[in-house]
Amino acid sequence: GENVEQHPSTLSVQEGDSAVIKCTYSDSASNYFPWYKQELGKRPQLIIDIRSNVGEKKDQRIAVTLNKTAKHFSLHITETQPEDSAVYFCAASRGLNDMRFGAGTRLTVKP
Amino acid sequence: DTEVTQTPKHLVMGMTNKKSLKCEQHMGHRAMYWYKQKAKKPPELMFVYSYEKLSINESVPSRFSPECPNSSLLNLHLHALQPEDSALYLCASSSRAGGTDTQYFGPGTRLTVL
Numbered sequence: 455g456e457n458v459e460q461h462p463s464t465l466s467v468q469e470g471d472s473a474v475i476k477c478t479y480s481d482s483a484s485n486y487f488p489w490y491k492q493e494l495g496k497r498p499q500l501i502i503d504i505r506s507n508v509g510e511k512k513d514q515r516i517a518v519t520l521n522k523t524a525k526h527f528s529l530h531i532t533e534t535q536p537e538d539s540a541v542y543f544c545a546a547s548r549g550l551n552d553m554r555f556g557a558g559t560r561l562t563v564k565p
Numbered sequence: 566d567t568e569v570t571q572t573p574k575h576l577v578m579g580m581t582n583k584k585s586l587k588c589e590q591h592m593g594h595r596a597m598y599w600y601k602q603k604a605k606k607p608p609e610l611m612f613v614y615s616y617e618k619l620s621i622n623e624s625v626p627s628r629f630s631p632e633c634p635n636s637s638l639l640n641l642h643l644h645a646l647q648p649e650d651s652a653l654y655l656c657a658s659s660s661r662a663g664g665t666d667t668q669y670f671g672p673g674t675r676l677t678v679l
Binding site: 485486488490499505543547549550551553554556557558 | 596605607609610613615621655662665667668670671672
């Protein structure tokens with residue numbers, strides 16, 4: 455089955471700096487890659503996703519890049535703010551309702 | 566309505582109890598999911614229902630029994646659980662079955678097994 459690795463497990467940045475989280479996947483048939491943000495005690499919420507026919511997608515301060523050849527994708531957050539502090543999960547799916555999550559990255563943005 | 570709701574928010578049960586978790590969505594989604602999330606871990610897929618039929622069972626112990634009475638409702642029946650089953654149980658839904666559509670999560674039920 456699909457195996458998703460996520461790095462780093464923790465990330466601390468100063469407010470205003472950029473944050474980058476990287477994920478690799480094992481199944482070349484995976485074609486959907488969402489990113490979820492989970493605040494303490496809350497549900498995971500989708501922040502951005504990318505499909506395999508696209509190499510990059512941007513939504514305001516958040517961007518995701520996908521390298522299908524290398525089987526890795528990354529989340530980029532620019533101009534970080536304290537409210538960006540949360541756990542971020544990447545995930546990969548082959549489109550069979552079989553989404554697999556990475557282990558998560560705890561992001562702390564220091565004011 | 567773009568929300569998935571779950572009840573109860575919290576549940577404490579003994580190992581001999583029988584209880585049920587409920588999930589509801591009114592977005593017309595045809596795929597619904599149960600996930601288990603332990604503290605500081607990612608959600609783990611348990612079951613997937615597509616068009617009210619069980620399509621994926623991730624080798625979950627039989628003490629967890631899912632049920633999909635209709636396209637809006639998803640239940641998880643619990644019986645003879647173990648303390649290690651204590652976790653956050655998340656329900657999710659997506660518009661299509663077998664596709665790559667966004668999964669929307671409910672707020673979860675925090676289960677404690679004594």
